Amino acid sequence: MFGQKQVAQTQTECVPTAGEAALAAFEKIGAPVPDAPAATYAPMVEGNEALVRSDLFKVIRGGVFDSMNASAVIGKTREQMKPGVEQLVLSIAERERLNITMSEQGQIVGELLNDMFGLGPIEPLLADETVTDVLVNGPDQVYVERNGRLELTAYKFRDNAHVVNVAQRIAAGVGRRVDESSPMVDARLADGSRVNVVLPPLAIHGATISIRKFSKRNITLYRMAQQGNMSIAMANVLKLASTCRLNIIVSGGTGSGKTTLLNALSHFIGLGERTITIEDAAELQLVQPHVVSLETRPENAEGLGAVAQRDLVRNALRMRPDRIILGETRGAEAFDVLQAMNTGHDGSMTTIHANTPRDGITRLESMVMMANGNLPLMSIRRQIASAVHLIVQIERMRDGMRRVTRITELVGMEGDVIITQDLFTFHYDATAYSEEVKGLYECASVRPAFSARAAYYGLEESLLEAMRT
Numbered sequence: 001m002f003g004q005k006q007v008a009q010t011q012t013e014c015v016p017t018a019g020e021a022a023l024a025a026f027e028k029i030g031a032p033v034p035d036a037p038a039a040t041y042a043p044m045v046e047g048n049e050a051l052v053r054s055d056l057f058k059v060i061r062g063g064v065f066d067s068m069n070a071s072a073v074i075g076k077t078r079e080q081m082k083p084g085v086e087q088l089v090l091s092i093a094e095r096e097r098l099n100i101t102m103s104e105q106g107q108i109v110g111e112l113l114n115d116m117f118g119l120g121p122i123e124p125l126l127a128d129e130t131v132t133d134v135l136v137n138g139p140d141q142v143y144v145e146r147n148g149r150l151e152l153t154a155y156k157f158r159d160n161a162h163v164v165n166v167a168q169r170i171a172a173g174v175g176r177r178v179d180e181s182s183p184m185v186d187a188r189l190a191d192g193s194r195v196n197v198v199l200p201p202l203a204i205h206g207a208t209i210s211i212r213k214f215s216k217r218n219i220t221l222y223r224m225a226q227q228g229n230m231s232i233a234m235a236n237v238l239k240l241a242s243t244c245r246l247n248i249i250v251s252g253g254t255g256s257g258k259t260t261l262l263n264a265l266s267h268f269i270g271l272g273e274r275t276i277t278i279e280d281a282a283e284l285q286l287v288q289p290h291v292v293s294l295e296t297r298p299e300n301a302e303g304l305g306a307v308a309q310r311d312l313v314r315n316a317l318r319m320r321p322d323r324i325i326l327g328e329t330r331g332a333e334a335f336d337v338l339q340a341m342n343t344g345h346d347g348s349m350t351t352i353h354a355n356t357p358r359d360g361i362t363r364l365e366s367m368v369m370m371a372n373g374n375l376p377l378m379s380i381r382r383q384i385a386s387a388v389h390l391i392v393q394i395e396r397m398r399d400g401m402r403r404v405t406r407i408t409e410l411v412g413m414e415g416d417v418i419i420t421q422d423l424f425t426f427h428y429d430a431t432a433y434s435e436e437v438k439g440l441y442e443c444a445s446v447r448p449a450f451s452a453r454a455a456y457y458g459l460e461e462s463l464l465e466a467m468r469t
Contacts, residue, residue, distance in 0.1 A: 221235040294312045338387045
C-alpha cells in the first residue's frame with residue numbers, strides 16, 4: 001500500500017548543465033521541467049528497503065533528458081512513454097557503468113514519469129486510497145490526512161520553484177493562472193479532486209498546495225450508515241427527504257464531509273429531472289443523466305471577466321432547472337438561492353459553514369443582508385422559513401470520524417422567530433471518554449412536518465416507519 005513504507009531521500013543540487021538544452025525544450029512544449037529528485041520515491045513492494053542514491057539519480061536523470069527527443073514527447077501518454085524511459089535508464093546505467101538494482105531502476109523510472117506527467121513527489125500520495133487530503137506547506141513539509149488525522153510524510157520537493165511548477169501545471173489544466181500577480185487559485189485535478197494554491201508573497205514560508213482528494217468509492221447514505229457516520233434511520237429519512245424534493249442545507253465546518261454528504265443525497269434525484277450544479281471548482285459527481293455543471297471564473301490579468309456564483313445562480317434560473325445544487329453558499333448568492341427555492345425549484349440543495357443548524361440560519365440571514373441590505377430582517381426570516389425544509393449538521397469529531405450530529409426541520413414562524421424541531425440528534429457519551437468518541441443517535445418522538453409532503457409522493461408510511469426505527 002502506498003504510504004505504508006516511505007523511503008527517505010536526500011536533496012540534490014540543481015539540474016546539471018549537460019541537461020539544460022533538453023530541459024529548455026521541455027519548457028517550450030509545456031512539459032514539466034524535471035527537477036532534482038524528491039525527498040522520497042514511489043513506495044516499493046512491501047518489504048523492499050532499497051534506497052535510490054541521489055548521485056545515481058542525478059546522473060541518470062541528466063542522461064535521460066540529454067538523450068530524449070523533446071518533440072517525440074508531444075501527445076504521448078505516460079504508458080506510451082514508459083518503455084522508452086525504461087530503455088534509456090538501462091542504457092545510461094550500462095554506459096556509465098552504474099550498479100543499480102531492478103528495484104532502484106523501477107523507482108527512477110517512476111520518478112521521471114511523475115515529473116513528466118504527474119505531480120512530482122506527491123504523485124504516490126494521490127494514488128493512495130487511504131489518503132483523503134494532501135497538504136504541501138512549502139518544499140520541505142508534506143502532510144496527509146488518513147482516517148481524519150494529519151500525518152507528516154517524508155516526501156519533499158527540491159525547492160520552492162519545484163512546488164510552484166507543480167501548482168502552475170494544476171492551474172493551467174483548468175484554464176487558470178497562478179503567479180505573483182495572481183497568487184491564489186482554486187482548481188481541480190482530472191479525477192475531480194479539489195485544489196487550492198497560495199503562492200508567495202502571500203504564503204510566507206513557500207508555496208502551499210492543498211488537495212482534497214476525490215473519493216473513487218461511490219459513497220452512499222447507507223455506506224455512511226455502515227461506517228457509523230449516521231444511523232440507518234437517519235439514512236432512511238434523508239433518502240425520503242431527497243426523494244420528496246425537500247430543500248436541504250448541509251451545514252458543518254471545514255473538512256467535515258459536507259460535499260460527500262451532498263453527493264450521497266443527490267443519488268435520490270429522479271432520472272427524469274434536470275439538475276444544474278454550480279461550484280467554484282467542480283467536484284460534485286452526480287450519477288443522473290441530465291446534469292449541467294457550471295463553474296465560476298476568476299478575473300483575468302486586467303481585472304475583468306470574473307463570473308461569480310451569484311451570476312451563475314441567476315443564469316441557472318433561465319435554464320429550466322428542476323433542481324439547483326450550489327456547492328457552497330457563502331455570500332450574496334444566498335438571496336438568489338432562497339428565491340429559487342421559493343419559486344418552484346423544490347429539491348434544491350447547498351452547503352454552508354456553520355457549527356449548528358441555528359448558526360446556519362443566522363449565517364443565511366447575514367448573507368442575504370449582504371445582497372440586499374434594505375430588506376427587513378422579518379422578511380428575510382420569512383423567506384428562509386418558507387424556502388428551507390431541512391438542515392443536516394455534520395461534524396468531524398476529535399477521533400477523526402465524521403458524524404451527522406443533527407437533522408433539524410424548519411417548521412415555520414412564531415412571531416419573529418423561526419421555529420425548528422430536531423428529528424435526530426447525536427448524543428455524546430461523556431462517561432466513556434477514550435480515543436474513540438462514543439455516543440448514540442437518538443430519534444425524536446415527533447411527527448415530521450414534511451409528512452404531508454411525503455404523503456403527496458406516496459411515502460408517508462415509509463417516513464413514519466423510518467421515524468419509529
